[in-house]
Amino acid sequence: MMDENHQTALEALRDARDSVIEPCISSGGGEIVKRLGDGWLAAFDAGEEACASALEIQKQLTFDGAPALRIGIHEGTVSFVDEDVFGSGVNIASRLEALAKPGGIAISDVVFANLPKDLQVSFENAGARLLKNIAEPVKVWAFGGIPPTGGSSEPISVLLENFVERSSSSKMAPDILDAVAIELEKYRWLKVQRTDDDAAASKYYLRGTLRRSGERVRVTVDLSARHDGRRLWSERFDRVVIDEFELVDELGMMLARRISAEIDTYEKMRAEMRPPEQLNAAELSARANDLMSSGLPDAFDEADAMLTRAVALEPRNTSAYIQKSFVGYRKAMSGAWPVHPTLAAALQPAMEVVRIDPKMPGGYVMLASVYGMMGKTEAAFESAAQVERLNPNAWGAPHGKSIACTFASPDWAQTHDPDGLQLLSTAERTLELAESSKFRSGHLFFLGIGQLLHNAENLQPAVSTLERSAGAAGATWWPSLFLALVELRRGKRPLAQQHIAAAHTLFPAFSMSVIADIFERSRIWPLWRLELAQLSNLDLST
Incomplete structure (x- = not known):
């Protein structure tokens, strides 16, 4: 306003001060601690009084030419020194003021929690926010809306x-x-x-x-x-x-x-600290990836919806398409969706990534993973090699190879990796590169399968690895299934029963038909046919 007309802006500010702001603060039980030229710092005895006063100020500042002011409110300990006020309460209120939309109000959760219902309805949940120089995130409630902090996705x-x-x-x-x-x-x-x-x-x-x-x-x-x-x-x-x-x-x-x-x-x-409607495409993609790390099928649909919105926001955002493919791959792994049509659908967004940016490793990572699980082993290895050429540090290359080695046909395995050494080395390399990954349970699972294939006589190393996989965050029912198979092979039927019960807890629809849909075309099926037949006689619902 000052840039447009200096004198008019000053007059509007004085008018707002004299007729609205200071009278509302005073009548609402507040005290003006400091005047800041175009701002005010006021103290109230209660958050309810502060919010009622703030709402009245914004209601009255709607006349033509009125300045559009932001208001931030927080409740906390402060110290009054030499006609000034200090403390974290002041700092957070200041950050909230800057966060509010012009003509709006932003309040902290501690203020909102103590408001009566008739005032709470004026505010909407704006999610947790990281505020400058404030160590912990602050959950924010807003009147008048809070603008997105995202914008278009840039590197x-x-x-x-x-x-x-x-x-x-x-x-x-x-x-x-x-x-x-x-x-x-x-x-x-x-x-x-x-x-x-x-x-x-x-x-x-x-x-x-x-x-x-x-x-x-x-x-x-x-x-x-x-x-x-x-x-x-x-x-x-x-x-x-x-x-x-x-x-x-x-x-x-x-x-x-x-x-x-x-x-x-x-x-x-x-990204997790803000509502999805405030995130850009890259942030939505990151949030969706985090959701998928839970391993819960219910989270996959939520992640998929976020990615659909991400693609709508930025139709050429490669992160969104990579995660879209990843959702399809994780759905196929879960057994809750038909495996082969779900994998076929997951190929499309991965191919779109390669079309948009042929140098983006993530597109080839997903091609390697999906082709690998489909049993298209050579195509998976070719995609993984492309990842290695683009970024040798990407753990998706060895992980894609691990998937391909596991789901390869019995004929391919007999010719190229009969003793599981290749699977073992790629799984170990994945764990080396992905030391901080939230998907570590899956990486450990493929290492355990490699150990099973490499040494059928000494099963203990595989058992230890699969137990680590089953106990890791975001574990699916796969490690529990193979622990059950191993215990059947070792003649420990009660232990096998326990692992099957654990698998059923993670995925109540777990059944022999689900196992067959996922694994029957792979090298694993003939190797574990005897145990799988025994497994069918166990009570899966126990």
Whole structure:
């Protein structure tokens, strides 16, 4: 308003102050603590009084030319010092004011919880928000709406600041940063920035130091979020320099892998704190992926609905199509949907990713996974090889191969991987690359199958791995099924019964026909036919 007409804006502000704002605060039982030119800080004895006053202010500020003001309200401990007020209550109220829509009000959950019903109905749930310089998320309720914080999806920017070198004899730090930048750029959803001019645009920044003493090198790094300075990850790496090129490559790949994983986890956490209607396509995709990590079939439809909205918002968003394919793959795994038509449908969004961006590894990851489960083993391996060419750090490449080796036909397995060694090595590589993945239960499952195929005489290593898989977050009924089969092979029928009961608890519709629909075309079926026949005689509902 000041830019448009300085004098008119001042007059409107004075009019609002004298006729609406200060009278409403006073009549509502509040006290003006500080006047801030175009803002006010007021204190009330109760949140109910503050909200009633705020609603009255916004109701009256509807006349022509009235300024559209934001109001934030929080309840908390404050200290009055020298005619000023301090405390976290003031800080949070200030952040909420900035969050509110012009003409609107944003209040914290602690305020909302203490309001009578007739005031609560004026506010809508705006979800939990991360507020600047506030450590914990604050659940927000809004009057007048809260604008989306999303916008269109752009690659997430990471600023790589020059490492501080503590040794005059070492010049490795720039080379390590170059290697990190090269590897990070292979994650197409990340954008690397290297100069201070880019600092304002970056969401995250990596800092570090390098020290060298003789042939020993110590690299210390920390990754932080720019909006609140929160440190997401820090670690120290000690290495002996044998070949500088190899060491630079090793640290570059390892740091890129950890940085991408930490940012992915943090982005998912932030997306979870806001209502879906406020998220952009990339954030909806991250939220959907997090939902799918629960392993619960009920979550898959919710994730699918989010992704349908993501595609509607941004029809060329590759993250949305990747997760759309992933939903189909997870549905097929669950047994709650017919396996083969569901897998066929899951191929389409993966192919769309490759069409939109042929250099996006995630599209090929899903092709490898879906083709693998369909028993199209060579096509799966070809897609996994493409992932490796685009991003050697992506755990989707070895994981796709693990799926392909498991669901390969008996003829292919007899020719290419009769003792399960290839499955074993790809599953181990997946776990190495995906150390912070929320889908670790599935990665452990394929390792357990590899151990079963590799050593049919000593089943204990496979049992230990499958038990870890069954106990991990988001576990499906698959590890429980194969634990039951192993115990039948070992003659421990009561234990097998317990594992079948666990599978039935996870998936009440679990049945022999579901098992057959998923596994009967794979190498596993003839190897475990005897135990599967015994399994059919167990009471699956127990």
